[in-house]
Amino acid sequence: MGKTMLEVDHLKTKYITRFGENVFAVDGVSLKIEEGKSLGIAGESGCGKSTLALSLMGYYFAPLHYQSGTIKVDGVDITGMKPDEIRKKVLGNEIAYIPQAAMNALNPTQKIISFIEDVIGAHDPSASKKEIYDLARERFEILGLPESVLKKHAVELSGGMRQRTVIAISTILSPKVLIADEPSSALDVTSQKMVIKMLRNLMEIGFIKSMIFITHELPLLYNVTDEIMVMYAGQIVEHATAKEMVFDPLHPYSKGLMGSILVPEKGARDAKLTAIPGTPPNLKNPPKGCRFADRCRYAKPACMLHPIAESRLEDGRMYRCYLEEKELREVYQDE
Amino acid sequence: MSEEKKPVQNSSCLSGTGVTKIFGMGKEKTVAVDHVDFQFREGEIVSIVGESGSGKTTLSKMLLGLISVTEGEICFQGKPRDIKGYRKKKEYWKGIQAIFQDPFSSFNVFYKIDQVLLDCIKMRGGARLPYEKKVEMMTEACRFVNLKFEELTNKYPFELSGGQMQRLMIARIFLLKPAILLADEPTSMIDACSRATILDMLLKLRDETNMTIIFITHDIGLAFYISDSIYIMEHGKFVESGTAEAVILNPKAAYTKRLINDVPKIHEEWDLSTV
Secondary structure, eight states: OOOEEEEEEEEEEEEEOTTSOEEEEEEEEEEEEETTOEEEEEOOTTSSHHHHHHHHTTOOOTTEEEEEEEEEETTEEOTTSOHHHIIIIIBTTTEEEEOTTGGGOSOTTSBHHHHHHHHHHHHOTTOOHHHHHHHHHHHHHHTTOOGGGGGSBGGGSOHHHHHHHHHHHHTTTOOSEEEEESTTTTSOHHHHHHHHHHHHHHHHHTSSSEEEEEOSOHHHHHHHOSEEEEEETTEEEEEEEHHHHHHSOOSHHHHHHHTTOOOSSTTTTTSOOOOOOSOOOOTTSOOSSOTTGGGOTTOOGGGGTSOOOOEEOTTSOEEOOSSOHHHHHHHHHHO | OTTTTSOOOOOEEEEEEEEEEEESOGGGOEEEEEEEEEEEETTOEEEEEOOTTSSHHHHHHHHHTSSOOSEEEEEETTEEOOOOSHHHHHHHHTTEEEEOSOGGGSSOTTSOHHHHHHHHHHHTTOTTSOHHHHHHHHHHHHHHTTOOHHHHTTOOGGGSOHHHHHHHHHHHHHHHOOSEEEEESTTTTSOHHHHHHHHHHHHHHHHHHOOEEEEEESOHHHHHHHOSEEEEEETTEEEEEEEHHHHHHSOOSHHHHHHHHTSOOSSSOOOGGGO
């Protein structure tokens, strides 16, 4: 068993709207990642995936606010830290974050090397330009990016190259956790594959110790991560290994999600695509009972009454459903 | 599923020979679509698959008559297409309609939902119908896409979610019943589970009205699932075409092989060594 890199316990964060209402976009999320492991987060748009990514950094800015829970990075609790402290000590060298449109975030007037100088300079002001350049060159070489990229501006690079450059820059300090939020969804399949290969490389070499990968593309998640969490309305509804999740989902919502996978493989044309009717609940006042109940085909009246607690199977697999494992398997079998 | 997808041998609905589009001239010349031939049959679902920059959107704009064709000829329902002048174009658009990628920019922001749907009825020649009849038609169209007209009436497009807007777009198509529907990446901005809903609706629409549906997409998995035939496009040319099974399960062109190989799969190993 590896060292625990990131441990999150009942994290709750909220958005405060203009009218002062609290919207809990991350509502009691617990997770744990060990060294060398990657965790995927799946779910439909608006379920809180990206908010969770932001919250995990411990760096909050309005309208996102911290409510309760702990985030421990390599054993150190970062939830009590001041924003300044987090910027200096945590972001970049402990946790790195690649947002959705990362490749468009590069300042067009700056050369790539100056971003790297900024990143390293913020954490180690004594580093000389020469040292930084050598480090960057070495890192780029290992990751298969040409050295010439360093002297270019962002606009001179293609989309895929830009995205890989952003990843190289944000992991230059060898962070313990990399949070990648849809790092490849705006790219063509071939560039996407290059990005994924690079992330794998980073993990294998040990430049990043662990990774959280967020996307709604399930085949991709299956190929990239060891474990998958499915998120629904701010809560984790199921947490299992990638294989279990894709081929043997337990929670009705996960089952619906997995039924929407489209791959160009033999037999894919004969499979029935499942659609989940309805829309997710409004988180301003979430349902009292199971949040998925009104869209669930297997819901019983009892599902609506009380909040559903997390249940754990013997092998550590977690799911959040009123029905027991045996009952769930039975109803799936009947179909 | 499989028995629905037997090859359709109906009459040709839209066909083209040597269709070309060139942007700019001289040094700046870009050949976006390069002498492509195609034949889409009635009631068929066709996918045009390619990566960004392959010219698939340019081709779709030419098919819709939004931009002119530099060279070549497009035949609509057996006759050469003539869309010179606004009146003829409007007539042509009764036969071909589109759903675009971004539902948020597909609607006129100043029009209420009612107006959007009433326009469709008007286009079909129902302008003089009594209002009750129109409401009935609109309600039926909304029911077809699992929306409730009572909830939508008097609302503006921005009050709806992306998935609702995309479904409303399909409700429009249901009212218009064009011979051809061109869907340009209709599901790329909505997530996986709403995608299934949209695809189901399009299939239902095809089965009910025998509409030809042309999918423009970069998602091979989606193309494979839904289409009867697939055209693979690279640098403005069709490098491969044929039935979905033949193209995806038994690709001939190197580009198609690469494309399929690069898509993450769940039953087969994803080979990362090839990039």
